[in-house]
Amino acid sequence: MAKHAIPIISYDDLVTGSIKPSEVLDTLAENGFFYLSDIERAIPPSLFKSLHETSERYFGLPLEAKMEHYIGDSDNHRGYVPVTEQGSYSDESVRVYEAFDIGYDSDPLPASRSRGFELVGRNRYPTQVPGMAGTLREYYDANFGIARLILQQIAIAAELEAEHFDRWLTRPASQLRLIHYLRNDILVNREDTSMGGHTDYELLTIIHQSSPGLVAYDRASKSWHNMPVFKNTVLVLVGDMLQFLTGGRLQSLLHRVSTTGEERYSFPFFMNLDFETELGVLPFFGHSDEKIVVGHHLLGQLYRDFPYIKQRVDSGRWPVDFEIPASNVFEQV
Ligand SMILES: [Fe+2]
Numbered sequence: 001m002a003k004h005a006i007p008i009i010s011y012d013d014l015v016t017g018s019i020k021p022s023e024v025l026d027t028l029a030e031n032g033f034f035y036l037s038d039i040e041r042a043i044p045p046s047l048f049k050s051l052h053e054t055s056e057r058y059f060g061l062p063l064e065a066k067m068e069h070y071i072g073d074s075d076n077h078r079g080y081v082p083v084t085e086q087g088s089y090s091d092e093s094v095r096v097y098e099a100f101d102i103g104y105d106s107d108p109l110p111a112s113r114s115r116g117f118e119l120v121g122r123n124r125y126p127t128q129v130p131g132m133a134g135t136l137r138e139y140y141d142a143n144f145g146i147a148r149l150i151l152q153q154i155a156i157a158a159e160l161e162a163e164h165f166d167r168w169l170t171r172p173a174s175q176l177r178l179i180h181y182l183r184n185d186i187l188v189n190r191e192d193t194s195m196g197g198h199t200d201y202e203l204l205t206i207i208h209q210s211s212p213g214l215v216a217y218d219r220a221s222k223s224w225h226n227m228p229v230f231k232n233t234v235l236v237l238v239g240d241m242l243q244f245l246t247g248g249r250l251q252s253l254l255h256r257v258s259t260t261g262e263e264r265y266s267f268p269f270f271m272n273l274d275f276e277t278e279l280g281v282l283p284f285f286g287h288s289d290e291k292i293v294v295g296h297h298l299l300g301q302l303y304r305d306f307p308y309i310k311q312r313v314d315s316g317r318w319p320v321d322f323e324i325p326a327s328n329v330f331e332q333v
Contacts, residue, residue, distance in 0.1 A: 006228070007034040011042060014149055021157035024150065025250075028238050032253035033216065036146065036206075037233045043142045043208075045232065050135040051178075052210065055265050057129045058100060059180040069124050071101060072308030076121035077175075078102055083182070087305035096259065097195065100178040102136055104144075106171040117299060117318040118275040120171050140176045140269070143206050147174070147271035150204060150236060158246075158284035168273035173298055174202070175270045181213065183263040199252035199331040200239040201301045202272035202294075207235040210265040217254035226258070240330035241272065244292050247285035252330050272298065296322045304328075 007027050013019040014036070027034045058066070069079040081099040108114070108121040125133040148169070155164040197217070207214065214227040214235070227235065237253045257266070273279075275295030281288040302309050303324050312318040 007031045008037050008233075009034050010038045011036050011146070012038045014153065015041070021153040024153040025157040028154075028236075028242075028250050029246075032219070032251055033235060033237045035230060035233050036236050037230065039146075039232050039234055042146050043139070043232075043234070047135070047138060047142065048208065050131070051139050051208075051267060052265065054129060054132050054135045055100075055178050055180065055267075058126065058132060058178070059098060061126070061128055065126065065128055066098075066100075069100075069126055071306070074124060075116065076103065076108070077119045077302070077306075077309075078121070078124050081306075085306060085308065087307070096184045097179050097181045097257075099180065101175055102140060103175045104172050105137070115319055115321075117312075117320060118295060119173050119299075120275065136176065136178075139267070143176065143269035144174065144271070146206055146234070147204060147269065151271070154242070158282045160282070160284075165273065168277040170274055173272040173275045173295055175272075177266075177268050177270075179266045179268070181257070181260075181262075181264045181266070184259070184261055195257035197254055197256040197331070199243075199254055199328060200237060200268075200270055201241070201298050201328070201330075202239040202270040203241045203245075204239050204271050205235075205237040206269045206271070207237065208267045209235075211260075211262065213257050213260050213264055213266065215256050215258050219251065219254075224256075227255075239270070240297060240328070241279065241292070241294055243330055244290075245279055245282050245285070247281040247288060249285050254331055293322070300324045301328055 007030070009019060009024065009027060014024070063082070066080045067082065071077060071079040071081050071085070073079070078101055081101060083095060083098050086095050102123040103119060105123045106120060109118055125136070151165045152162040156162050209229050212226055212229050215224050216227055217224055237255065238250045240252045242250050243252045273294050277294045279292050279294060281290065299309070299320065303313055313320050313324065
């Protein structure tokens, strides 16, 4: 595919097979992301509208009501993330967001198979916002379907069965976040960021933003670019696990969020595999003996992002028996 200023793939072309899987792979390899347009068939405008309305109503609740579902009180990383839950990003200079997180809804793991930190189980929804559970479930499922379709393209491009990844999608560590950036009067400098530079820890991320704010790093030109927002279009970003699986042919997209001062929403969906999945580099991309467990990478990074998780691991309440790295090896430029 020729290099466009903005890489765009039509969802219709993906569904009908009008675009070859190798083109999808090449687009991701070249850019680290693409815009997925004509998304109405997967996410109707009415669902985006419900998502926005639900988010406005939820984040408009008093803090005490939101804290009833504080994420630090859950045992599977679901619930409300207050502004004060500040991670240790070195450049998170102005933290002005709160969030609400859900995951793949499933039965908890039986005690015999659980160490306690696999992030598996039921979602929790506040009752104060009518219809919230239904809307988020519908939005989660739509994103899951889109992400699975893209994974199928990647599998085919890598000369595997389309359903290659399905075996690890029984209760995946795939998360949907509602992120609310608060209006603020903080003096905005060019370098101010309300979410520090990072890559996403999963296979790929699908993002819908209410207005621009996301800024991505272009490795070729070594410069940061504002990511525009288009109607009925979502952004697809390469995450760390796709970088690993492809032996670095795809590289996870380094990105951050600039402080605009305006109230805005962002809804990232992070597609991942089952927590305990051990991955190797796909043979199509070369030979390597290196292995990675997707949940270990994920939890190792969440440890940095969420003080409550750090506390659980450090205190031994979560008996983590793998190494927590000091930084994310995938986010190096
Ligand atoms: Fe991100």
